[in-house]
Amino acid sequence: MSTNSTNLGFRGALRRFGKAAALGLVLFGGSAVLFYSDGFQKMFAAVGADVDLPEVAGIEVAQANREAMHAARAAWLEDINAPAPSIPIGPDGYFAPPSEDEIPDGPFGESIRRGRDIFVNTPKYAPQYSGNSQSCVNCHLDAGRKENSAPLWGAYTKYPMYRGKNKMVNTYQERIKGCFTYSMNAQASPAGGPPPLGDQVYLDLEAYAFWLASGAPTGQVLPGAGYPKVPETELGYDYNRGEKVYAQNCAICHGDDGQGRREADGSVRFPPLWGPEAYNWGAGMARINTAASFIKYNMPLSQGQTLSDQDAWDVAAYINSFERPKDPRQTGSLEEARQTFHKNEQSYYGKEVRGKIIGHGVSREQAL
Amino acid sequence: MKHNEHNDITKVDHNFEPYEPYRPIPLLVIAVVCALGVWGVLTYIGDLTAAEQFVARTAPVAEAPATPAVELAEGLNNASPEILALVHEGRDHVWSCASCHGDAGEGNATTPRLAGQVSDYLFKQLVDFRDGIRDNAHMAYVARGLGEDEMRELADYYAQIRLPSLVGPRLDGNLERGRQLAHEGDWKRNVPACLQCHGASGEGVQPSFPVLAGQQPEYTFAQLALWHADARGNSPQQLMDKIVQAMTPEDMRAVSDYLSTLPLNREPAPQVQ
Numbered sequence: 001m002s003t004n005s006t007n008l009g010f011r012g013a014l015r016r017f018g019k020a021a022a023l024g025l026v027l028f029g030g031s032a033v034l035f036y037s038d039g040f041q042k043m044f045a046a047v048g049a050d051v052d053l054p055e056v057a058g059i060e061v062a063q064a065n066r067e068a069m070h071a072a073r074a075a076w077l078e079d080i081n082a083p084a085p086s087i088p089i090g091p092d093g094y095f096a097p098p099s100e101d102e103i104p105d106g107p108f109g110e111s112i113r114r115g116r117d118i119f120v121n122t123p124k125y126a127p128q129y130s131g132n133s134q135s136c137v138n139c140h141l142d143a144g145r146k147e148n149s150a151p152l153w154g155a156y157t158k159y160p161m162y163r164g165k166n167k168m169v170n171t172y173q174e175r176i177k178g179c180f181t182y183s184m185n186a187q188a189s190p191a192g193g194p195p196p197l198g199d200q201v202y203l204d205l206e207a208y209a210f211w212l213a214s215g216a217p218t219g220q221v222l223p224g225a226g227y228p229k230v231p232e233t234e235l236g237y238d239y240n241r242g243e244k245v246y247a248q249n250c251a252i253c254h255g256d257d258g259q260g261r262r263e264a265d266g267s268v269r270f271p272p273l274w275g276p277e278a279y280n281w282g283a284g285m286a287r288i289n290t291a292a293s294f295i296k297y298n299m300p301l302s303q304g305q306t307l308s309d310q311d312a313w314d315v316a317a318y319i320n321s322f323e324r325p326k327d328p329r330q331t332g333s334l335e336e337a338r339q340t341f342h343k344n345e346q347s348y349y350g351k352e353v354r355g356k357i358i359g360h361g362v363s364r365e366q367a368l
Numbered sequence: 369m370k371h372n373e374h375n376d377i378t379k380v381d382h383n384f385e386p387y388e389p390y391r392p393i394p395l396l397v398i399a400v401v402c403a404l405g406v407w408g409v410l411t412y413i414g415d416l417t418a419a420e421q422f423v424a425r426t427a428p429v430a431e432a433p434a435t436p437a438v439e440l441a442e443g444l445n446n447a448s449p450e451i452l453a454l455v456h457e458g459r460d461h462v463w464s465c466a467s468c469h470g471d472a473g474e475g476n477a478t479t480p481r482l483a484g485q486v487s488d489y490l491f492k493q494l495v496d497f498r499d500g501i502r503d504n505a506h507m508a509y510v511a512r513g514l515g516e517d518e519m520r521e522l523a524d525y526y527a528q529i530r531l532p533s534l535v536g537p538r539l540d541g542n543l544e545r546g547r548q549l550a551h552e553g554d555w556k557r558n559v560p561a562c563l564q565c566h567g568a569s570g571e572g573v574q575p576s577f578p579v580l581a582g583q584q585p586e587y588t589f590a591q592l593a594l595w596h597a598d599a600r601g602n603s604p605q606q607l608m609d610k611i612v613q614a615m616t617p618e619d620m621r622a623v624s625d626y627l628s629t630l631p632l633n634r635e636p637a638p639q640v641q
Contacts, residue, residue, distance in 0.1 A: 020395050024402025031403070059554055090556050100552070142555045252576050252604050253565065261573050269565075269573045302560045302611050 062096035065089055069215055088215050094147040094224040095154070097212040108207065115208030118201060119144055119152075122184060123268070129180050129195050131188030132325065133260065133268045133277035136179065136205075139285060141298055144212060147224025148297040148304070154225025156213040172209065173202045182283035187328045188276070188364060227293035233310045237288055237346070239353065242318025245311045249300050250319075258322065274322035276364045281327040281349055288346045291316035321353045326361020334359050422540055437472035441483060442530040444472060451521045454514075462513040465522065468506075473526050474534055477586040481535075484582075484632060487527030488575030493602070494519040502602040533582030533632050537625035539589055542618065546626025549619060557614040562623065565607075570630045576604055581630035588624035596620065 034040060065088040072085035090096040100116075103109045118125040120143050122135040137143055144152035159172040166178070180186040180194035180201075187193060195201045216222060235241075247256070253270040254260050260272040272278045284290045296312035298304045307315070327349070330337035338350030338359065349359040438444065445452065456471070458464035468479045475481035482490065496502040498511035511519070537543060548554070550570070553561035562580060567573050570581035580588065594600035595612035603609055612620070 020398030021402045023399035028403040028406045146555050263567050
């Protein structure tokens with residue numbers, strides 16, 4: 001028998017098992033590290049396999065970048081050689097405004113919160129100056145945060161600014177006064193007109209916009225500010241073609257009659273698009289090009305940029321081919337107002353639609 | 369002459385070892401077994417701890433409500449005898465609504481609550497089940513046994529039932545994240561707030577947007593999972609499909625749990641216009 005020379009005996013076997021166990025632990029540890037460091041996914045991805053790397057919530061990226069800005073601000077004050085803070089951006093590259101839990105305490109924070117409330121539910125929080133069923137947030141999505149939806153952070157730093165609409169340099173308050181005059185149709189409000197300059201409504205909305213723009217530079221138009229223009233199409237725009245686009249894409253929320261939908265308690269859920277509860281003839285949204293831009297990039301809600309340019313133009317034309325509250329600037333005849341205020345714009349103001357001149361306006365009393 | 373070599377006694381191999389030689393199990397094999405063993409034990413301990421924590425967290429919610437749903441509900445008899453018979457007894461070999469959805473339409477886990485649901489929405493679902501646009505074998509079987517008039521009356525019956533919310537979070541979702549998704553959305557993922565369309569308090573908007581408040585969290589999650597997997601085809605304009613495909617499973621759990629916490633405050637018996 002020659003086996004004795006290779007048999008380790010019981011103690012030897014135990015020693016050997018000990019070595020194997022140690023090697024096993026090392027194997028386990030190494031694999032665990034590789035697994036939790038996404039090593040496997042990265043290896044698969046490196047050879048071109050389609051793997052899902054763990055996702056980080058979009059909001060979290062934006063938040064982390066804002067925290068980095070705050071840290072850089074503090075460091076820069078301490079040490080002039082530290083790198084200057086950069087503009088905080090989200091995972092998509094657009095400016096990242098602060099999140100609601102960053103609203104400071106105290107009177108400033110209270111003003112910001114009041115401004116936000118007015119912004120998201122104007123008829124409820126600014127009832128005296130609200131002449132229809134519209135809220136700021138209807139056209140500035142995500143409480144004024146969303147890129148390509150005329151976000152407040154994109155607008156605030158642009159003012160004071162010269163505007164062709166009233167041919168003067170406008171302060172931010174004067175700009176919001178325009179919103180109340182036209183988009184909120186303040187002529188039909190209990191006060192009969194927009195809030196006077198200096199009113200608390202403006203101060204609160206200003207506080208909200210100022211705070212949302214924290215970290216945004218002045219002197220630069222930010223990507224995502226305003227509504228991107230939609231290129232004009234060969235066919236132009238046509239409300240007849242737009243009727244079908246509307247039925248297929250918009251009616252589910254805004255209703256076949258364009259009057260939106262209300263909740264059981266009467267509050268507006270989906271805003272009316274025409275008629276006495278909509279923006280008036282002087283509003284930017286009554287221009288077909290502006291409406292086409294908003295629609296193309298933001299509608300149907302959550303499906304921005306799915307309509308073709310042609311459909312966006314046509315449906316904007318359809319929505320703006322109905323009567324809405326009159327332009328408050330009209331003092332004389334409709335034709336005079338058209339010549340003075342609507343001459344070179346893309347709208348149906350003072351023009352013939354379905355055999356009738358429109359633009360005279362419709363009030364709540366007339367609609368009853 | 370052919371010689372048989374095997375029988376040649378002169379050619380014996382003297383080095384032949386008749387016993388099995390000692391061949392130890394390779395070290396690496398034992399090591400791999402040890403590594404798998406460690407993994408198994410750690411996984412077991414981890415799961416056990418998580419399960420205990422889960423039970424500890426959710427136990428108070430899982431308790432059955434003190435009062436049965438039928439005693440809290442209003443409007444359980446507001447239908448014709450034929451419709452009430454369909455609800456409680458079924459017809460021929462088609463089973464009754466109440467046998468799965470509960471006597472007050474309160475639902476159970478992945479079987480949805482129907483009480484107080486938007487009636488046009490319920491009607492559309494029945495039609496879609498019948499036509500196979502919404503895929504569910506049980507409901508397809510039931511819906512094929514119903515006429516459209518009966519579908520409409522059943523939808524109206526369940527819509528008018530007033531029943532307070534009886535559920536709470538049961539999926540261990542992150543309620544703060546759920547609140548954020550429900551009220552603000554996550555626009556960086558193109559996910560709008562749930563309540564922007566489903567009503568400020570999640571109580572639905574006629575005719576297309578169903579009630580989410582007080583829904584069974586397992587049901588909400590199961591439907592989100594179907595959309596996520598492109599397997600629930602009947603959302604108008606594919607609105608829900610595209611939204612949910614941008615959500616993670618954690619977000620889906622969070623929002624299902626959060627929505628189940630919303631109370632139902634609706635006024636009793638509003639007239640269906």
